[in-house]
Amino acid sequence: MFSAQTYTDRRQRLKKEVGQGLILLLGNDEVGMNYRDNTLRFRQDSTFLYFFGLDKPGLIAIIDTETDTEIIFGSEPTLDDIVWSGPQPALAELAARVGVAQVNSPNSVSQLLKTARDSGRTVHYLPPYRQANVCKLHEWTGVSLGQIKEKASEVLIRAVVGQRSVKSDEEILQLEQAVNITGEMHLAAMQNTREGMYEYEVVGHIQGAALSRGGDLAYPIIFSTNGQTLHNHFHGNVMESGCLTLGDFGAESAMHYAGDITRTFPVDKKFTSKQREIYDIVLEMEMQSIAALAPGVLYRDVHVAANRIMLDGLKQLGIVSGDVDEMTQLGVGGLFMPHGLGHSIGLDVHDMEDLGENYVGYRDGLERSTQLGLRSLRLAKELQAGNTLTVEPGIYFIPELIDKLRAEGQFTDFVNYQKLADYRDFGGVRIEDNCLVNNDGGRVLGTPIPKTINEIETVRSL
Ligand SMILES: [Mn+2]
Numbered sequence: 001m002f003s004a005q006t007y008t009d010r011r012q013r014l015k016k017e018v019g020q021g022l023i024l025l026l027g028n029d030e031v032g033m034n035y036r037d038n039t040l041r042f043r044q045d046s047t048f049l050y051f052f053g054l055d056k057p058g059l060i061a062i063i064d065t066e067t068d069t070e071i072i073f074g075s076e077p078t079l080d081d082i083v084w085s086g087p088q089p090a091l092a093e094l095a096a097r098v099g100v101a102q103v104n105s106p107n108s109v110s111q112l113l114k115t116a117r118d119s120g121r122t123v124h125y126l127p128p129y130r131q132a133n134v135c136k137l138h139e140w141t142g143v144s145l146g147q148i149k150e151k152a153s154e155v156l157i158r159a160v161v162g163q164r165s166v167k168s169d170e171e172i173l174q175l176e177q178a179v180n181i182t183g184e185m186h187l188a189a190m191q192n193t194r195e196g197m198y199e200y201e202v203v204g205h206i207q208g209a210a211l212s213r214g215g216d217l218a219y220p221i222i223f224s225t226n227g228q229t230l231h232n233h234f235h236g237n238v239m240e241s242g243c244l245t246l247g248d249f250g251a252e253s254a255m256h257y258a259g260d261i262t263r264t265f266p267v268d269k270k271f272t273s274k275q276r277e278i279y280d281i282v283l284e285m286e287m288q289s290i291a292a293l294a295p296g297v298l299y300r301d302v303h304v305a306a307n308r309i310m311l312d313g314l315k316q317l318g319i320v321s322g323d324v325d326e327m328t329q330l331g332v333g334g335l336f337m338p339h340g341l342g343h344s345i346g347l348d349v350h351d352m353e354d355l356g357e358n359y360v361g362y363r364d365g366l367e368r369s370t371q372l373g374l375r376s377l378r379l380a381k382e383l384q385a386g387n388t389l390t391v392e393p394g395i396y397f398i399p400e401l402i403d404k405l406r407a408e409g410q411f412t413d414f415v416n417y418q419k420l421a422d423y424r425d426f427g428g429v430r431i432e433d434n435c436l437v438n439n440d441g442g443r444v445l446g447t448p449i450p451k452t453i454n455e456i457e458t459v460r461s462l
Pocket of ligand 1: 260343390392432
């Protein structure tokens with residue numbers, strides 16, 4: 001946990017920016033996996049963590065922007081709780097650690113909010129993503145279930161996004177810690193992969209590398225020889241010689257900051273020449289994109305520039321032909337990279353996506369494209385010093401997508417569909433790092449993780 005002062009300062013700023021009314025922030029509850037008492041891994045809400053720091057289920061907080069009151073609501077541990085779960089500090093003691101003087105029972109939330117609403121005061125809340133919190137908000141605000149999300153406070157969303165988007169030095173240290181654990185997970189994958197093994201045998205090493213360092217998973221592990229499937233969570237393939245394997249996974253630090261790194265490497269000790277050719281294009285896209293990071297740079301432009309590098313490289317391989325600028329404009333790159341170049345990262349792996357992707361990655365006057373690839377770009381707006389984000393270009397050969405575009409006669413002037421037939425079983429390559437934008441430009445977070453062909457082949461040959 002950070003110091004009480006950190007949380008107090010964050011709430012002071014939030015209060016000032018929201019200006020009027022009450023701010024209601026909901027923590028998360030335990031969720032039953034197959035019955036109530038056998039719960040999924042508890043994960044606190046990230047905004048609650050950001051402003052109130054307490055990593056514990058069943059908490060609710062209210063900030064009165066006008067009277068300067070801050071209250072944390074939660075149940076005091078009962079003797080039963082202590083018998084089953086061990087001694088726990090009193091709520092007032094926990095609250096004091098994050099600079100909050102007042103605590104109360106969750107049963108009093110309803111009345112407090114009713115009194116506020118009756119006197120015409122605004123209750124600001126964020127869009128909930130868990131059904132339990134949807135129900136609570138419905139009960140407390142009187143807003144119908146179907147309207148809970150759209151009635152969330154835009155003023156509060158914008159204030160939270162503005163604050164959480166710029167990371168403090170102590171947050172950057174946390175992110176580096178997450179990336180460093182993530183690096184160990186990737187090394188474990190590179191060191192343990194052998195021809196003939198099942199993917200899940202390596203997945204065990206990957207997850208173990210996070211747990212044994214006090215971390216956990218920031219999101220479900222992608223580790224597959226079918227890297228062309230962007231979010232492939234199946235781990236049951238036998239890894240065969242001649243295949244590439246794509247691993248996209250990351251650790252969450254003890255304070256819940258996320259790492260999100262992707263590496264692609266051969267099941268064999270060395271890349272084939274065909275794999276090298278594609279890999280080197282993706283690496284060039286990645287390194288040039290990282291070099292382009294700076295305050296004021298439109299991240300959408302970095303995405304488009306990466307597409308230009310890709311099309312230029314694919315042209316040299318005879319997979320596409322024609323004018324690269326024209327192809328870039330038309331979005332031909334979407335066939336090979338149907339996702340965006342990256343997204344914000346912080347307490348969430350896709351930071352603040354629960355608040356609405358467009359609040360985080362777009363702004364007024366910068367609308368989302370409808371083009372394949374570009375439409376999936378989660379972060380498009382101007383970068384700011386203190387932003388942390390992923391840079392994750394890829395090239396994929398997705399037979400179903402190729403067949404569909406070919407059947408529709410799309411990009412026939414540029415794409416050599418006949419040549420593409422040679423790549424149908426290639427899979428995909430993605431390379432991803434986590435970066436910080438600073439006044440000098442930008443830098444990769446954490447200790448470097450093997451990335452060039454030489455670096456990867458060295459680890460694979462040990
Ligand atoms: Mn990512």
